[in-house]
Amino acid sequence: MNNTPAIEDLRNRLVDEIIAKRPLPAPIEQAMRTVRRDLHLPGLDPADAYTNRAVTIKDNPGGPLALSCASVPSTVAMMLAQLDPQPGDHILEIGAGTGYNAALLAELVGPDGQVTTIDIDPGVALHAREALNRTGYEHVRVMERDGLKGAPEHAPYTRMIATVGLWDVPTTWWQQLADGGRLVLPLRWRGQTRSVALTRHGDALMSDDMELCGFVPIIGQRGERTTELANGAVRLHHDQDQPVEPGQLAEVFSAQYTELWSQARVGSEETFDGIWLRATASDDTVCRIEVTKQALEDGVRRPAIPGRSPALVSGSSLAFLIAERDNADLERPSRLGAAGYGPHATPLARNLIAHITDWGTDRAAVPHMTIHPAGAPDSELPKGHVIDKPDSRSVLSLTETNA
Template sequence: MTKETSAVNNTPTVDELRNQLVDQILAQRPLPAGIERALRTVHREVHLPGLDPTDAYSNKAVTIKDNPDGPLALSCASVPSVVATMLAQLDVRPGHHVLEIGAGTGYNAALLSELVGPKGQVTTIDIDSDVALHARTALNRPGYEHVRMMEHDGLLGAPEHGPYDRIIATVGIWDVPPAWWGQLADHGRLVMPFRWRGQTRSVALTRTGNSLASDGMELCGFVPIVGQDGERTTGLADNTVRLHHDQDQPIDANDLDEVFSSPPVDVWTDVRVGRQESFDGIWLRATAFEDDICRLEVTKKALERGVRRPVIPVRSPALVLGDSLAYLIAERDGADAERPVRLGAAGCGSSGPALARRFAAHITAWGADRLAVPHLTVFPSETADRDLPEGHVMNKQDSRVVLSYE
């Protein structure tokens, strides 16, 4: 379509759509010039063949392969603004050697290729042969044949082409695989959607010897990597309520059989939020102090049966201990026009009121410093207690994670 035809029909060209999307992303947050240039250069529609260009350049995820065994897709094209944020976290420089775990559509690898330049190298891997073929085909079409595409288990990385200056995972990671330690250069950076206590954050980590230390994290959501099994789901109330938790959290459905049989006890705080204000930091803060925090999912059927509505039914933080739990709730009371929503906790079970008060304390602490982000450090699983820094320790299968507010 020519520019003249576009103007007559008032139909934006693909270039105009792409630049509009980049402008939208930049309005949310500034980006380094190299990333902006890459976003304006790489054609996302090439990686999403058959999709209307307007949808290809919308700021949303697109499923490219469904999962016949579950609700989550096997592979997605990530939300472009999240892609941009993670690239900014990765801090790729010209000449870098980059490993991408999870090829997806190949779009992110094309962006990485623009960032590393002609003297750099991008290796992207995917365990799924269909996804790998899709990415290879899409990369070849506009001239990114030099990007190395491998059908490979992401948990094993690609040691034959390491070490890498940068590693980025575009799938949810519950634990840092041992193989990655040997493939990331010292002082190299790893960016991954890290999953713990029912939530996911894109965490940027720098390796120094046998530690990975964070210098930033962003809320995100990604399809989990194939092969890790550290998360559990426990169904309650005829499976109309579900708890999503880590394997080290001793949650027993039998203990919680009667947890919703009595009305909950509400504990309200003085913390208030605006309609568009994120309060996910409460969940994040609680993970730095609690071993009992996880994700609560309450279905429509449970709400119809009278279960107290959590702040977000499909994903709200909850404290769970023995036969009791407490979770985040909200109400609009009109007391403050700018921040009309008050936050609190609902406690259920014999220890529900005490758990609700514990939860309310985290809400209050977050309310006093809403932008604070904990420092996260990852160590190999064999690291002794004496070699860990001060903070709250979470033990995973292959690593030990320390969270602290400095």
């Protein structure tokens, strides 16, 4: 391996860029300064390998999303910090990708630890195996395996991390994570994805951190539905338990919309995804709306972010988040509001304004999530808002940070 000063400078510059925005634990920073991402991306210019962006390594001919990709380095670092690997840990990674993350994990667990990485795609698993061999991590175990099944023959694991998007926590994973062990996964509910850090306490997984992220979905979970409206120009992405009926919404955009505004404002670089996250802790009408350029040209009100904004859907009506820049406040020049369509547009828009207002009073508040196996009786669940899925029961509760 020819680790030239130029390549080392590129790697250090990338890490410097990451830690300027989010300080990292020293072991993770050192691992990222050590492991060569360019050797896990052969054929790519090193200057491109050390930019803070995702790189597709295998296209998906059956859909718009890649089958596998190298994650954004800052997201890799964030999830490693959530996982908090320790020397001697026994780690299972679901989603081998390029093998880069497994190499970082191997650095972090040291010679007394073990890393097993699995991938359902034989080509991706082979890519990871060859890259790990090429970079000196032959001891990392690579398996061609359905990630939903895990790798029980090498369990229990003290840490598990998924680098593919999950809609539900598979029952098999419960059996492979040691009590007191830590699980980090990109979990999707109500149309949004968060990297959730959980610790197992008996029959419960308890969260202590959630971060916005986006990942290629794992093969084999189909709990999210897409409902197309306006001849496919508008799409609602929702969970299977949410009663979104295309027939009821067929004419929803045929009438004038209702527009309401909150007192909440945001700055140019300020995220408002917390509105969405917070709303899921109490409201089962929350989902994601995707409005295409064609729909905007046809007169549909522009959502705050056309491709991914929170929406509330009930019966034949919907409301979604909108934003408008008016420069009345130079520090926070954009105000937030709700656009509603359908016969019950105004009540739904008011509900969304209430969510915006609640978020505006405490923007740092993050719901606590507790995940239990499917079948856990209500009497054993903590107080909070329950979301049921085939393999799990999630409970979301919110404590104000300003209290």
